Amino acid sequence: MTRTLLVRNGHVCDVETGEASVQDVLVSDGRIQEVGTGLSAPSSATEIDAAGQYLLPGLIDAHVHVSAGTADLGAQAEDSPFYVAAQTGRILKGMLDRGFTTVRDVGGADFGIAAAVAEGLWPGPKVHFGGKALSPTGGHADLRGSGRQVLDNHACCPNIGTVVDGVADVRRAARAQLRTGADHVKLMLSGGVASPTDRVDSLQFSAEEVRACVEEAENANRYVTGHAYTARAVNRGLKLGVRCIEHGNLIDASSVELFLEHDAFLVPTLVTYEYLHSEGAAAGLPPASQAKVADVLEAGLHALDLASKGGVKIALGTDLLGDMHRHQSDEFRIRGQVQTPAQVLRSATLVGAQLLGREGELGVVAPGATADLLLVDADPFADTAVLAHPERHLRMVLQDGRVAVDRLSGSTAASA
Incomplete structure (x- = not known):
């Protein structure tokens, strides 16, 4: 009818x-x-x-973790998948209630979550998913503490990522995500805040591993997005064929030139650092991660201003975890400190659609x-x-x- x-x-x-x-x-x-x-x-x-x-x-949030019901991602990896699914349904509904009708999940969501929304089982935004993000041992998605040796990489565990080492493993993992219908593959190109054992300024994966993942994604007519903070990590990823950079808080002028040269996207996630700083401990963020928030908090606005004035294609992202999802819309306020309202809205609509390949x-x-x-x-x-x-x-x-x-x-x- x-x-x-x-x-x-x-x-x-x-x-x-x-x-x-x-x-x-x-x-x-x-x-x-x-x-x-x-x-x-x-x-x-x-x-x-x-x-x-x-x-x-409708708004597009290009960096979410819809299954992240807590900021302690290492602990969530051992939760019941049914419990995590229940949290996911609540998180998705909250996003739709805030006006986000499409999201891109960059670690955790799979084909089942996307299908649940598409079939009307859960109210929520349409989910473009990448499955599990790829991380090397000790990298940003290796959520074991420094004293833990056991690693459970099973596909059904509610981790945001999977640990892979070597070109062959990277190819296999990329193909495994793409096999399920993933819209992109995510690589951890540098250290991060939510992981316990890596430094924010570290480089992750060899050049050969990154190139292998890019090749697999391109073979499937998909793309690689990369988690990276420093100009060194961002620039390396862009030169190796990564199409989109998540965060990028510590980029410089040379990074802007490479974004333009490679027609790549940047997805800053400023709101998450503000609330990890003020609410992270209450939301379950481990002490080791709390100590790293300050490394990236102050630089985020400067990086956004630099990229915006340089003409980089900037999508809107939030990257919130646990109870902090309720602050999703605050990304507009924060970006408004250095961008016009029209620029911020364009990031959350036109540019997001371009990144997802759904222009028009x-x-x-x-x-x-x-x-x-x-x-x-x-x-x-x-x-x-x-x-x-x-x-x-x-x-x-x-x-x-x-x-x-x-x-x-x-x-x-x-x-x-």
């Missing part, structure tokens, strides 16, 4: 130009059919009066696009607070042309 929806008289946001104009949007079978004034629809169509509201594309389908309000749409009660091009505070400003979420969250008519969805 054809489902038709007409949203009338909303201020439709063109995220590319940063302008909004009063128009109607006609939706049928989950896709936008027309955008214009005075549109008509069949008598059976549902109409939404959006007068005074701003209509924009996601991130725009245009004919042919998926009808993932938000109604907010103020101009998102004027103030990042509009999207930073969905509990105040977000009135409705449409996903695939269906009303997923409705605060416009008085019913309020619960957030997690």
Whole structure:
């Protein structure tokens, strides 16, 4: 049965130009059919009066861990997969309630989570997944403490990553993720905060291992994204063919040049450091990881400013863990310190869609696009607070042309 929806008289946001104009949007079978004034629809169509509201594309968070119900990822690796799944369902619903209709999971989510959302078993954003991130022994996804020798790498364990060493193992692991339908493969190219035994400034994987993973991803028409902080790690990854860099807090001008040369993406995740600093201990972040937060916290805004002014393609990411997921929207406020509201919104829509290979389908309000749409009660091009505070400003979420969250008519969805 054809489902038709007409949203009338909303201020439709063109995220590319940063302008909004009063128009109607006609939706049928989950896709936008027309955008214009005075549109008509069949008598059976549902109409939404959006007068005074701003209509924009659903948001894309390009760096999440939807299964991370705690900041102690090492402990979660030993939890029941059923318990982790229950936490995942709650986390996904919270993201949708905040206006995120698509996310890219870069460690932990698999084909089962993506299918659960796609089939309507869980309310949540569409999940682009990479499966388990690849880490060398002692690397960012090796979550054993320094005194523990036993490693359980079983595919069913709820780890965010898997430990592999050597070119042959990297190829096998990359193929294993791609076999399940993964949209990308993630490599840990440097140390990180949440891992117990590596330094933030360390390099991880040999050049040969990185090249092998890039080749496997390219053979499958997919790409490699890399966790990296320092300019040394970022630049090395870009030169070896990595298409996207996660975090990049310590990049420099040479990194910006390489991003442009290789047409690569950057996904900063500033909000996670702010809340790891203030709430990490309460959320389960181990002491060894708490001590590393300061290494990257102060540099993040400078790196974002450098990349933004340099013309790097920047997507929006958050990387939150445990109870800190509730701060997801605060990434808009933080980025607003160095970027305009239009630039931040573009990162969370157009650029995110480009990274996912779904240009024209996601991130725009245009004919042919998926009808993932938000109604907010103020101009998102004027103030990042509009999207930073969905509990105040977000009135409705449409996903695939269906009303997923409705605060416009008085019913309020619960957030997690």
